Amino acid sequence: MDEQKILVSARQIVKRYPGVLALDKVDMDFYSGEIHAICGENGAGKSTFIKILTGAIQPDSGCIEIDSVVRNGFEPHEAMNDFGISAIYQEFNLIPALSIAENLFLGNEPRKNGLIDVNKMNKMAKEILQSLEVDLDPKLPVENLAVAYQQIVEIAKATYHKAKLLIMDEPTAPLTIHEVDTLFALVKRLKAQGITIIYISHRLLEIFELSDRVTVFRDGKKIATLKTSDTSKDELIHLMVNRKLEETYPERSHFIGEKILEVLHVSTATRLKDVSFLLHKGEILGFGGLVGAGRTELARAVYGADQITAGQILINGHKVSIRHPQNAVTLKIGLVPEDRKLHGIISELSVKENISFSSFNKVSKLGLINVSLLEQAATYMIKLLRIATPNTQKKVKELSGGNQQKVIIGRWLTSDCDIILFDEPTRGIDVGAKQEIYEHINELASQGKAIILISSDMQELLGMSDRIIVMHEGVITGELTKEEATQDKVLRLASGE
């Protein structure tokens, strides 16, 4: 059969990061002209594998064979120009102010007498777009296009570069349902042109609709490659998870107290539409949903990082106005943000200053920071949270991800928060440190603190939460108790079914 012709194969790929084996002897084959889906939990190794294929990172060992050339990794420009491997990420590599045609031919514009031949360029761009059956004016600036069309420009760029292997990482995340249909039709046309497509998605339904084969990753290993028509959603979920929840999530005594936070009919310009929920003292309230469901936006709205356009927030029964994170901190709300490096740690400052950053008043006397009080507060937290740092003076950016996360948790404990919002608290953190973060979150809850836990890690969500609220496109689509929550139910609510 024609489709059995192998285009790219990876052999025994190993990639190690400090504390994590990101890829453990992965073998993969991709056939010419197939749509090959890759699924797995966050941290399973999908992205690392893709980065190796596109040359963004180099494997520690193993090799890749393409066009009967065997290589131990390559540079990004080689991947694209010599081997025809292109990737479409969630963040597009387009220059907003330039036109579609200018973006397509950036760096190798057709020339006449040393000047760019604009007419020819627009004509060629039109042809490329037509070959994809897309009706777009190539003279339009990219910034005027909807996200879905920007994505199409990216795809057109890849086909212009004669891509043989096109990697798509969660391509439907930013799209509306109608746009998804357009994208799928386009992907199928590319397949018909003989292009191999690697399709990464959390949405299992898409995998079944689109792919010929599917590979499951778990904990840095390739678990299985199956013909999509021979498998089922249940089997994939089983392969992705395959772990008893009780093993990883410490049991704790539940004592859920009175309500502390009430969010009533809140909407924002960012995404939220009429969101309402309750949070109690001592409760861990999980928020499930797909990327872009509005969970981060919800946390930011409660925290005052984004402005609320309608609705209200009550704390201990009193209406409060949270217009800036400072209001939230004063009301004893803390946020452990998703992007630790960009939104969490103050990277140039020391561990001790990061720990007291939101409560310098507590370690100050007469308006001056007292060095020994600052030191004491830090030493206490380092011990309590078992933060691995040689001293309190160390710059926080030099700690590992897990320890940086603990520093931020320490910051909110130091400022004595009653409500802590955790946004993907264990993303990018190695297994051992994850476990400790879970223990700390449980400990906080049993002390009566109210916890919001946003997580895309299904087991984490199911294992940690007392109650789960699921969101889809900015609205709450359901609420599940710990007893009734299953992966399947959460996924269904998350995809808006």
Place this chain on the structure above:
Amino acid sequence: MRANKSNNIKKYAILGVLILLAGFFSIVTDSFLTASNLMNISRQVSMLGISAVGMTCVILTSGIDLSVGSVMAIVNIIGAKLMTEAGLPIFPAAVITLIVAAIVGLINGVMISYVGVPAFIVTLATMISLRGLAYVLCAGMPIWGLPDAFRTLGQGYLGPIPIPVIIMLIVFAIGWVFLNRTKTGRYIYGLGGNKEAVRLAGIRTARVGTIAYIISGFLTGLAGLIMLSRINTGQPKIGTSFEMDVITAVVLGGVSMRGGSGSILGVLVGVFITGILSNGMILLNISEYYQQIAKGLVLLFAVTLDTVANLRKN
């Protein structure tokens, strides 16, 4: 680890440059290494130093204040007018002048931190307008007839030490305490490293940013008063390209133009390097045109050092 090392290299390199320069001028001139000349240098750099403490705050937030030279001019004219035409006693006149300087900083800060206009543009605009205003206020003519007692501020001594030098050292000491031991000071450092993280830690970042510009305006006002006292006339052209000298000194002192890192002690070293350089060149009878060339090269050297150190970090 590596980041620390490159920071240290930068720190010691600057101190090394200071020692090398001082050593060089001590050898090639007879008059450099004398107590009176060293006092002279200190007095000459005092205004630069005082303003540099403010500029340090601003650059740490990853901002820039180009208006300091014009603030100096406006302070010169307003201070002189208040003491002569308005007939105000020295002290209230000085206080009002300092308030005006701080208000310029406030305007800069609000436009930059609250409205969000780029710092370079805002302070370039105030730099241009205030220079114009200085000329308008005095109709382009110098203002004479300042009270004699006012000379003490810029020309007096306390024991053997010139008063401006004492003021500069006090400003540096307070600057050190402010930047290292107050929460606002630490927020200023945080702001340059990562503004959004600071905001999400519950800090009013716009307020902190504005404070940095107010400090810069206020301290430049203080430097401007000392200048007025030294030359004893209100001159609208005073402080031309002063901002460049201040920025050079701060960057030479190891404060990163990206913000977030640098120390006030380094800035003191940077201030003295610029002072020694111009003093030594004067002693060597190097023409002012060549001095300009040297100053430019020194600035380039300082920024290159900063850039290379940052490249190594990444």
